[in-house]
Amino acid sequence: xxxxxxxxxxxxxxxxxxxxxxxxxHAAGVAALAARLLRDAEAGRDVCQETFVRFxxxxxxxxxxxxxxxxxxxxxxxxxxxxxRRRDARAxxxxxxxxxxxxxxxxxxAGGPPDxxxxxxxxxxxxxxxxxxxxxxxxxxxxxxxxxxxxxxxARALGISEGSAKVHLRRAVERLRGLLAPLLGLEARVxxxxxxxxxxxxx
Amino acid sequence: MNCDEVKALLPEVLSGPAGGASAVERGAxxxxxxxxxACAREAGLVRRTLDALRDAAGAPADAGAAAAAADAPxxxxxxxxxxxxxxxxxxxxxxxxxxxxxxxxxALAGVAVDRAIARRAPEPAPVADGRESAPAPGPAPAPAPAPAPAPAPSPSPLAGVGxxxxxxxxxxxxxxxxxxxxxxxxxxxxAALDRGGGRR
Numbered sequence: 001x002x003x004x005x006x007x008x009x010x011x012x013x014x015x016x017x018x019x020x021x022x023x024x025x026h027a028a029g030v031a032a033l034a035a036r037l038l039r040d041a042e043a044g045r046d047v048c049q050e051t052f053v054r055f056x057x058x059x060x061x062x063x064x065x066x067x068x069x070x071x072x073x074x075x076x077x078x079x080x081x082x083x084x085r086r087r088d089a090r091a092x093x094x095x096x097x098x099x100x101x102x103x104x105x106x107x108x109x110a111g112g113p114p115d116x117x118x119x120x121x122x123x124x125x126x127x128x129x130x131x132x133x134x135x136x137x138x139x140x141x142x143x144x145x146x147x148x149x150x151x152x153x154x155a156r157a158l159g160i161s162e163g164s165a166k167v168h169l170r171r172a173v174e175r176l177r178g179l180l181a182p183l184l185g186l187e188a189r190v191x192x193x194x195x196x197x198x199x200x201x202x203x
Numbered sequence: 204m205n206c207d208e209v210k211a212l213l214p215e216v217l218s219g220p221a222g223g224a225s226a227v228e229r230g231a232x233x234x235x236x237x238x239x240x241a242c243a244r245e246a247g248l249v250r251r252t253l254d255a256l257r258d259a260a261g262a263p264a265d266a267g268a269a270a271a272a273a274d275a276p277x278x279x280x281x282x283x284x285x286x287x288x289x290x291x292x293x294x295x296x297x298x299x300x301x302x303x304x305x306x307x308x309x310a311l312a313g314v315a316v317d318r319a320i321a322r323r324a325p326e327p328a329p330v331a332d333g334r335e336s337a338p339a340p341g342p343a344p345a346p347a348p349a350p351a352p353a354p355a356p357s358p359s360p361l362a363g364v365g366x367x368x369x370x371x372x373x374x375x376x377x378x379x380x381x382x383x384x385x386x387x388x389x390x391x392x393x394a395a396l397d398r399g400g401g402r403r
Contacts (some may be wrong), residue, residue, distance in 0.1 A: 032276045043279050049279040056288045126259035145218050147261045173214040177252050
């Protein structure tokens with residue numbers, strides 16, 4: 001892929017060779033994930049670069065396949081950017097107003113093609129809710145839900161137990177349900193801050 | 204498996220195809236959902252939340268975004284990554300060197316002050332029979348309580364712990380810490396640097 005020529009490999013320290021190996025194996029996937037989250041190829045490339053810079057700093061702590069770790073860091077960086085972008089984008093208020101008007105029936109017909117502005121607004125709000133989760137919860141969601149990793153892989157990448165990864169996922173889903181209930185037309189059954197299990201008793 | 208147990212497992216079961224709940228748990232959850240309308244509804248809500256996340260993270264809405272999410276997204280060149288890594292390492296090294304230089308200077312200053320003080324301090328009274336110097340012996344040992352001790356004749360860094368006084372460890376530490384230079388100052392600089400030089 002982007003392997004440096006053999007004549008140049010002598011310039012690399014052993015640590016840099018390890019970095020280059022991880023880069024060759026995972027850069028494309030990391031850049032794709034970041035670009036997908038940010039919907040911006042250039043920003044995805046920047047996030048990919050920053051992800052590998054962070055990897056160089058923490059390489060000694062990453063055990064086994066660095067892929068899940070890299071993707072967790074990339075999704076975190078991308079969601080951070082998204083959050084900053086969202087915070088800065090005052091125009092989104094106008095979009096939200098339009099969305100509410102459309103939902104009230106003044107917009108394009110419900111059976112017609114989806115309104116790209118509304119779709120964008122919805123997307124921003126969903127990813128914004130994800131970005132607002134505590135770091136660990138959003139890392140677990142990014143790896144498990146968005147990247148389809150197994151729990152053992154998630155746990156290895158984040159240096160936590162599988163049980164802990166499952167608890168983080170459960171709390172994240174409960175919280176997201178609360179945050180997204182108005183947008184998705186869901187019932188916010190579970191209190192957002194409480195990590196309790198279903199409190200409605202069913203037979 | 205009751206409803207609470209099933210609801211607790213829903214995110215694990217619905218969030219990915221494998222590696223979540225065990226096959227037995229998965230089967231038990233599916234069997235429960237087939238017979239419990241309330242939990243099936245709950246499962247639908249969890250699924251909609253997860254689908255919304257996946258859609259938002261992956262579904263392109265326009266051609267430009269589709270290109271960004273295409274199979275061959277732009278990847279930075281390794282040379283650029285390497286340059287950034289080396290630049291970051293360089294930036295990390297500078298504060299370390301600055302701290303090391305400051306420590307060295309502080310230690311040298313402490314030594315210099317110690318030497319200057321030692322040069323100006325009078326020689327301690329000769330020590331007789333191995334004991335620490337005592338107040339100058341009078342012609343006859345006075346059994347009466349001694350008057351207030353004379354002030355120390357030198358600007359010793361151990362002011363108040365002049366010749367003749369017992370030098371216990373606590374007093375020595377206190378005096379060292381109070382000195383304007385020397386080890387106490389060096390330790391102060393070190394502590395200040397440590398406080399200021401935490402994680403980035």
